[in-house]
Amino acid sequence: MSEELEGLIDKRLDEFRTFAEAITREAGELVAERFRRGSFEVEDKEDGSPVTEADRDAELLLRKRIESRFPEHGVIGEEFGGTDVSRDFVWVLDPIDGTKSFIHGVPLFGTLVGLLHENRSVIGCIFQPVLDQMAVGDNRTTFLNGEPTRVREARAISDSTLLLTDPSDPVFLDRGEVFKSLIREAGIVRSWGDCFGYLSLVSGKADAMLDPVLSPWDLLPLLPVLRGAGAIVSDFRGLNAEEGNSLIASSSREFHDRILECFAGGH
Numbered sequence: 001m002s003e004e005l006e007g008l009i010d011k012r013l014d015e016f017r018t019f020a021e022a023i024t025r026e027a028g029e030l031v032a033e034r035f036r037r038g039s040f041e042v043e044d045k046e047d048g049s050p051v052t053e054a055d056r057d058a059e060l061l062l063r064k065r066i067e068s069r070f071p072e073h074g075v076i077g078e079e080f081g082g083t084d085v086s087r088d089f090v091w092v093l094d095p096i097d098g099t100k101s102f103i104h105g106v107p108l109f110g111t112l113v114g115l116l117h118e119n120r121s122v123i124g125c126i127f128q129p130v131l132d133q134m135a136v137g138d139n140r141t142t143f144l145n146g147e148p149t150r151v152r153e154a155r156a157i158s159d160s161t162l163l164l165t166d167p168s169d170p171v172f173l174d175r176g177e178v179f180k181s182l183i184r185e186a187g188i189v190r191s192w193g194d195c196f197g198y199l200s201l202v203s204g205k206a207d208a209m210l211d212p213v214l215s216p217w218d219l220l221p222l223l224p225v226l227r228g229a230g231a232i233v234s235d236f237r238g239l240n241a242e243e244g245n246s247l248i249a250s251s252s253r254e255f256h257d258r259i260l261e262c263f264a265g266g267h
Contacts, residue, residue: 165193
């Protein structure tokens, strides 16, 4: 980490973290209210993924708060694209991470907000509003509902819980028996995915979480939370997570390396 970034973190970390947590909670509570009411229209975007007015309204709220507080910052959001993305500070927004869960009444969605400084993730928030669980990280520490949190201690792979978002993803299916061997080796495998899986990891309830395809707004807000809680992170090739479009996050080097055996060179 550069001396400049160290100085930035020391001087403004609390300000950015407090603001990020506040706007993430506000947007997430808007989403939760729409979820409980169960009244929303669903549209398909050009890429075939679903979107609701709750996604759009929550992102507009986040953008309004950021523009008011930090007009000199840029923004990248899932629903409305990028604004001033060449700025030193850029906020990354995913108003509903797990829209398919949201639409189908499954409370495994959440709101993601992150802050980049010179393209490096420095602040991240994961908020699961139905369970009222907020994880906030800065690469060095992570707090869950105001208390420090860490991934759980390493355990045998046969006793570990492995989570993934979509077991039918072609990346998994293409690995065939290699992937099946990992599934057989892990103690428990579940598709409790999207941001809920990463929240489970940093709160000590799972040992690894996999996503073979992620957009920047899905990925970048997660990284300071994961790193701050002591997770090992990389893309599916074992490279720097910020520069990829996939993510492996795990609580132990042994499990991480075992997962990489399945996918490195195959993605």
